[in-house]
Amino acid sequence: MEYISSVGLRVLMLASKQSKAQGCTLAVCGLQPVVREIFTISRFDLVLQVFPTLHEALAALSAEALAAFGAA
Amino acid sequence: MLVRFWGTRGSIPVAMTSAEVKRKLVAALVAAAGRGLDTPGKARAFVEEELAFSVSHTFGGNSSCVQIETGGSDYVLCDLGSGARVLGNDVLATGGPNGHRFHVFMSHLHWDHINGFPFFMPAYLSGNHVRIYGCHDALEEAFRRQNAPPSFPVDFSRMDARIEFIRLEPEHDYDIAGLRVRAKRQHHGGDSYGYRIERAGEVVVYSTDSEHKQDDPKEVEAFVEFFREADLVIFDAQYSLADAISVKEDWGHSSNVVGVEMCQLARAKRLCLYHHEPIFDDERIAALLAETRRLEEITRGDHRVEIHAAYDGLELTL
Numbered sequence: 100m101e102y103i104s105s106v107g108l109r110v111l112m113l114a115s116k117q118s119k120a121q122g123c124t125l126a127v128c129g130l131q132p133v134v135r136e137i138f139t140i141s142r143f144d145l146v147l148q149v150f151p152t153l154h155e156a157l158a159a160l161s162a163e164a165l166a167a168f169g170a171a
Numbered sequence: 172m173l174v175r176f177w178g179t180r181g182s183i184p185v186a187m188t189s190a191e192v193k194r195k196l197v198a199a200l201v202a203a204a205g206r207g208l209d210t211p212g213k214a215r216a217f218v219e220e221e222l223a224f225s226v227s228h229t230f231g232g233n234s235s236c237v238q239i240e241t242g243g244s245d246y247v248l249c250d251l252g253s254g255a256r257v258l259g260n261d262v263l264a265t266g267g268p269n270g271h272r273f274h275v276f277m278s279h280l281h282w283d284h285i286n287g288f289p290f291f292m293p294a295y296l297s298g299n300h301v302r303i304y305g306c307h308d309a310l311e312e313a314f315r316r317q318n319a320p321p322s323f324p325v326d327f328s329r330m331d332a333r334i335e336f337i338r339l340e341p342e343h344d345y346d347i348a349g350l351r352v353r354a355k356r357q358h359h360g361g362d363s364y365g366y367r368i369e370r371a372g373e374v375v376v377y378s379t380d381s382e383h384k385q386d387d388p389k390e391v392e393a394f395v396e397f398f399r400e401a402d403l404v405i406f407d408a409q410y411s412l413a414d415a416i417s418v419k420e421d422w423g424h425s426s427n428v429v430g431v432e433m434c435q436l437a438r439a440k441r442l443c444l445y446h447h448e449p450i451f452d453d454e455r456i457a458a459l460l461a462e463t464r465r466l467e468e469i470t471r472g473d474h475r476v477e478i479h480a481a482y483d484g485l486e487l488t489l
Contacts, residue, residue, distance in 0.1 A: 102470065105412055105428050106385055112416050133469050140462045141428045142411035 101131050108143055115147055124148065128156040172373050172489045173240040174403060178233030178254020179481035181380075181409045181424070181446035182283050185232035191452060198226045225457040230447060231483025233257060234283040235379060237405060241370055245348045246273045249366060249377040249405075251303075254483060255287030262293055269298030274348045277305035278379050279363035280313035288314060289323050299332035304339050304347070306354050306364045311336040339364075355397050357381035359423035367397055373489045374401040376439075379446045381407050382415065382423045383433070391433075398437035402489040405481065406430040408444040408459075427463040434476045435467075442467075443479040443487065456480055 111125070118125040126148035130138060138144045150156035157165040178184075199222055208214040218227045234252030241247060246262065248255065262271055271293050278284055293299045303310065314336070318327035339345060341354045341364060351369040356362055358381060365378035376398050385391055398404050410419050412426040427444055434442040444463060447456055460480035467476050479487065 105426075105432055108412060108428075109385060109416050112413075136465065136469060137428075140466045141426070142413035146413045146417055 101133060103134050103137055105141070108137075108141055111143070111147060124160055126150060126156050126160055128153050172242075172370060172375060172402075174375055174405075174487045174489070175238040175240060176236075176254070176445075176481045176483060176485040177238060177258045178236035178250075178252045178287070179230060179445055179447060179483055179485070180232050180234050180252075180283075180449055181407070182234070183449050184234045184253040184283070184286070185449045187229055187232065187453075195226050195453075202226070223457070225453040228482065229453050230456045230480065232449075233483050234286060235278070235446065236287060237377060239350075239368060239375060241349055243349050244272070246271065247348050247350065247368075248273060248275045250278055250284045250379070251275055251286075251288045251291065252284050253287045253290075256290040256292075257483075259287075259291040259293050263296075268296050269293075272300040273302065275301065275303045276352065276354075276366045276368075276377070277303060277307070277310065278357075278365070278377070279359060279361060280305070280307055280309060281361070281380070282317075284380070285313060285317055289318050289325065294330045294332045294334060297331040301332050301334045302337060303335065304337045304352075306339050306341050306356070307362070308338075310338060353397075355393075358384060360421075363423070365397065367401070374403075375489070376401045376404045378405060379407040380423055381425055382421070383425050383429045384416075385429070395433060395436045398433055398439050400437065401434075401439040401441075403441045403443060403487060404430070404434050404437070404439045405443045405445045406434075407446040408463075409446050409448045427459060428466065431463060431467050431470065431476065431478070435470065435472065435474060438474050439476060441477040441479060441487070443481050443485075445481045447481070 115125040128150040129152060138149060157168050202222060203217060208217055233254035235250040236252045236254030236258060237249040238258060239247040294301055315327045317323060339354050341356045345352045349370060353367045354364040357365050363380040365381060368375045407425045408427040408430050409424040410426050412428040415426045430442050464478045467478050
């Protein structure tokens with residue numbers, strides 16, 4: 100994904116709220132440079148967890164998922 | 172048209188603290204070290220041409236008031252926040268005590284948009300004429316109540332200027348003071364109204380205290396049409412997008428990100444960030460401006476939007 104608009108960010112915010120309500124955590128990873136900048140400018144990097152790679156995201160969020168990812 | 176900003180701060184007027192003044196002085200003196208600024212001319216040139224805006228200036232702390240200069244003798248204003256006090260004093264100092272006519276378009280009646288009027292000296296002087304336009308039922312009541320006990324010692328009846336309150340209907344075109352004016356209802360507690368103001372092919376949109384929830388494509392399109400090919404859009408950018416749609420959802424304000432997107436869609440020429448967050452210091456607003464310019468750059472298609480951040484005293488010629 101090379102661009103995200105405010106509408107797209109709003110969808111992520113809604114998804115994050117729904118995830119929290121279900122005891123889950125929504126995070127994003129592997130952002131393209133422009134999207135990473137948009138996250139910073141919109142301050143979404145302060146309300147969503149952002150990781151450089153999927154491996155780092157899984158390592159931070161779920162050992163079980165990380166193991167499954169490593170086994171795949 | 173020339174647009175002059177007298178008050179640009181959101182929610183409540185603020186004043187720079189002595190600590191902030193000291194920080195600016197230290198930064199300026201360090202930057203000037205070894206520069207041989209031994210005359211006022213050299214020092215002034217250094218301040219104006221080399222120092223960062225956030226060191227040499229301030230964005231200011233007066234609440235909403237914008238003047239649109241049309242070339243006519245009447246004054247055209249948007250909102251009567253505390254910036255109106257400064258404007259009123261300037262009018263009297265430069266143009267004498269009376270014979271002035273003002274046309275004011277009110278976005279809404281929250282205190283930061285009306286609190287300059289009790290200190291608007293032309294309103295106390297006979298021979299002046301103040302016409303206040305707005306779409307709210309309580310337009311006149313809000314002003315009279317503000318100038319009455321227990322809120323204020325000088326009653327509204329002591330204002331000797333001729334003061335009129337004129338109700339406008341949104342989505343109607345009006346010809347006022349040589350301008351074509353159209354109001355649009357906006358999402359804000361108790362409603363607010365934006366104004367599209369046109370004259371001789373030039374367009375200014377004043378859109379403050381307006382939350383854009385973007386959950387209805389028709390509403391988004393309606394605002395894009397309201398902003399369509401404007402020479403200048405004065406836009407409420409008080410919050411970050413993340414705050415505006417999370418902890419501050421339904422607080423009635425918008426963000427720089429949405430401002431850029433809407434002006435790009437509308438192919439507006441200039442976006443002016445307005446109604447600054449009162450807790451932001453000058454460095455923070457300057458950083459916000461730089462980030463917004465960068466956002467416009469990385470998301471630009473075939474149309475460039477010029478980005479400004481309003482400050483008390485800014486003049487933009489269209």
